[in-house]
Amino acid sequence: MFDETLITALLVGAIAASVPLMLAGIGELISERAGVLNVGLEGMMLMGAYGGFWVAIETGSVWLGFIGGAAAGALASLLMVFLCVRWGLDQIVVGIGILLGAEGLTSLLDAVTFADTRPRIGRPARVDIPGLSDIPVAGRAVFGEPYMVYVTLLVVAVAGWVLWKTPWGLAIRATGERPEAVDAAGVNVVAVRSLAVLSAGVLGGLGGAYLSLVSAGNFIPMMTGGRGFMAIVLAMLARGRPLLLAAGALLFGFATAGTTALQLFGVEVRPELVNSLPFAVVLAALVLFGRNEFLPSALALPYVRGER
Amino acid sequence: MKASDHVRTELADENADGRAGASDRKNGKTSGLSESSRTEKIRRAILLTILPLLAAILTGGLLILAFGENPFAFYGTIIDRGIVSSSGLQETLIRMAPLLLIAAGLIVAFSAGIWNLGGDGQFLFGASIVGGLAATVSDAMPRGLMLIFMLSMSAAVGAAWTIVPALMKARYGINEIITTLMMSAIGVNLASLSVKVWFLTGEQGLQIPRTRILDVSDRLPTLFGTRVHAGLVIGLVAVIALHLMMRHTTLGLRLNLLGANVKAARHAGLKVSKLIVVTFLLSGAFMGLAGGVEVLGVQGLVRAGFNPALGLVVVPLVFLARMNGWVTIAFVFLLSVLTIGGELATRQAGLPNDFGLLIVALVLIFMTIAEYFEARRVRGERTVWQTMSDRLLSRGRAGV
């Protein structure tokens, strides 16, 4: 029953599914710590998915594609920076606007650029860590992943370091709790929040690019399928701690790779139920862990100097 | 970011305390705050409503140009097909029916400060249950009775699908944006599954699983010999009745109070938890009814995977209309024109249908920008967004 290749497949699937969640989730975590809620994260991921794919096709390089995806996501987040951080407009409304706009725009662009050609990208190169990847069962899965997986783990580690060991990180953590205090201390609240939101855009775009460049190998309109919202929930539940977020992303990854899991145990389940699983897990997680005050106090509230 | 760019409104208030009082003392007159004159009100309406619409249309036109098509021809086709042509106009009016009901559902929720973004799931459950049972039920009872029964069922089912997010918010203060979106994603899947499993027609040899087809003669009656069905009337009545309810009844004031300021609502003695649940149920009922109307009026059946995804696209319209029922009807009309006319225009231009989404998104963005400038001008006044957003995710258990 515990066929080695199947378990490996499950692990690989779970890790692959967790990467975009982890990337977008860390970005959102940083943003929420600074007090900005990105309902439009899904839109930023979608922009990254399309932008990354387009750059990769045009340039022939997957690496450049990732950079393109990050840039596309950052572009979408600029709307949040100007409208919400600089001007103090409502974060939820602008977020919905970014979401709808990204869906419409990427669908449009896809039809124009790829409708006829429908290009695809082949499987990504996997990197084997010598020695470790020879461990039976888990070895190839965990230590034989594409480059991006290791990059993602690095990002998580760097995020933790930045938040707790650098002045920027301190400012970010403070801004989400009490921006008035940060302002009074002479730190530029707008700059801190802008940076945090751009991080979410860049990392969300990167996560979306992973979907098109690695997971699927092509771009399909609306391909993010709710992952942006899952990332938001992860960021909320992780209570601002990157390691918790990584663990949560992995859990959700397992839920998303659920089809494989159930096939593993020889169970035939309706695809609709399996597809619902990640969303149900989110709800359950919220009920179990999401009840207390874990969100930064100044989340989603615009800061205008002197205004209460 | 210069310090002078910001106004210390708290100080202004402190000064207003004394200053207004001071001038009162001196002159014995009422304070010099001016009333909004008629011209003021018209000016505001144009600035905040019409201008964003125009800006969005303009930007859309530029985008069309960028794709190598003629924007005038594009918009011309939209108007031609959507309004001018008789068959097109009928399609537009038909299209309005579910959108009006969805708008009603959003108005009741947003007025109470509740972000019900799960309209799609609620809509589909309403549609599925009607699609699944209508044909069978119509065998057993006269058309009128069947219609009333099925419409009620669709509303009930839509409401039922809001119970989970409603309780999560009322009991635990869990943010409903996420919960309603999650429930919607699950709902879309389960509705499709229900068609495949419970509501499947007995007929064989179908490519895509679907329910039994409801006879045309059993569907919602059409109006004045056109193809437009009674669902439009239901939608209009719903929006207008809701509009009046919100403004003149106790429930309406309670919902508005909840949406304006939770603390004040509690201070005034409102049972906040109960109101939250009531709002969700009402909103979900409208969404479910929209699904039911769509099936009973137009489709006559439900296919597995059916999802017109109307829930989110109406959101900006309702905001733009500032929860006003009459204005909402006008905007829903415009959206329908854009949708029906756009179907043809985008096909002719070789663009995908989702172009309409883009226009709607632009409307939302431009609207928030317009509100910003207006609020800057009339400083101190809280915008629609701020009052809604104040309730969300703030210190501790939101809403409880």
Next chain:
Amino acid sequence: MDAESTGSVRDSIAPLIEITGITKRFPGVLANDDISLSIEKSEVHCLLGENGAGKSTLISILSGMTRPDAGTILIEGIETEIDSPRQALDLGIGTVYQHATLVPTLTVLENLILGNTKGATLDETEGRRRLDELASILGADVDPNAVAGDLALDEQQVIEIIKALWKGKTALILDEPTAMLAPAGVAELEKMFQRLKADGLAIVFITHMLHEAIEMGDRVTVLRQGRVAGSIGPDELRSEHSERLRDRIVEIMFGSEAPEMGDVAELHVDVLEDHPDQGSLEEATSDAGGRSIGAPILKLDNVSLEASPASHGLHNINLTITEGEILGIAGVGGNGQAELAEVLAGQRRVDSGQIHLLHDGNLQRIDRLGVHARGQMGLRYVSDDRRGEATVGSMSVSINLVLKKIGDAPFWRRHIMQAGEIQRNAESAVENFDIRTPSADTNISKLSGGNIQKVILARETMSNPRIVIHNKPTHGLDVRTMLMVRERIRQMAAEGVSAVVISNHLEELLDLCDRFAVLSKGRVVGIVENGPDAERHIGDLMVGGAVS
């Protein structure tokens, strides 16, 4: 016109900070009108004025939060523009605001180094060094690893002072620093000021309490309606008898307007309350008391509320209030006042114990009843949060007046709103309570704080109140409205309507109330009758001593 202080050696050296012609306008309001004054080293300079005089605006300009429309600032003789809080701090001008500017979830050390480190990583060693340095100057004991939100209010204030002085010790500005302190805490603050003065610092602090300015200030500048109404220099403060100083300041503060206040004697008594010795208390208490003690109207039996991270809760509160009585709830803010108010009003359920209200001749249990039911029985609540909780800014004055009566006749019949009745009610309220508003349909957010307070008062006291809970009923108000509110409370008590007045303004309580219950950490630590020794007893109880 500035009353120039008599010549002294110090005057011949240029002042540390010289402000000339500062003017600042906000929409509809001239907050600072051509203000000129000087701030000297080693001196405590008090800015005195009633609410709305423009004090906060001035210091927000000095602290870099606001830019003036006109005027110059000279720092050690050099003309400077203070563009931002960062720049003010760089110049060594530190400000301690009225509302806490510490981040509650961060530690003390993290709060202090926020915005104060350079480089890629946080330098904690340097931070600790500076903290020790400043703490020793202040004579304070500080734990760098304590979480800021866990500290008591006076401890937090010490941290804020340290933070204000972090980058440089030129001037320290404090906005109403004693508002949340017990008398003992105020004494501690005074000691700190002495030590800072010895170090050469200039201290500016804002207050609206006369006795504080006279006791703690070396120099007093009085602001009135945005202008400098007068100032009193160090020599005068040192030499003059305090009663004469008081009279002088009262005249500067209210000048030719005093007759307009109507009852000059009453004003005199109120203002004199700020300086409690000199027998003014007798005059005050002759107003209080003398009311007949009637039957018990409200009774709390062992009322308790569970404590939480944010609050002390309530522990075994036993209180009885009689008809026509005014009971004061004294105590430092944050010791259970808000919780007590909410439990009485019906906004919060008690965890144990009972509340009884006199109704139809009997004492009936009301702790299970909600706000609406209690309101109908005559128990009303005037909340302290006038804009955030008691009223809804986006709604009209007339709707706000019936907000607690949704569904009740005559304003609603069969759930339909009766606009005419609501309008009539509003007109009546506007007239009886002198509410200044363009119309009854105006959004209440456009009214001044004083008028909003009148609307709330109207709402709660029209239609047969029996007992009204007042939470900080006069805070942030101009003197005229303050007097009106206090007068109403007295009037109603004379007519048999009881009042529970919660306030951290001790002088006001002493003026109004028959008795006081002192709250500390959620307990009633003592009940004091109003009389000559009342203030001392209350002060003792507030800091934990027993009633002697």
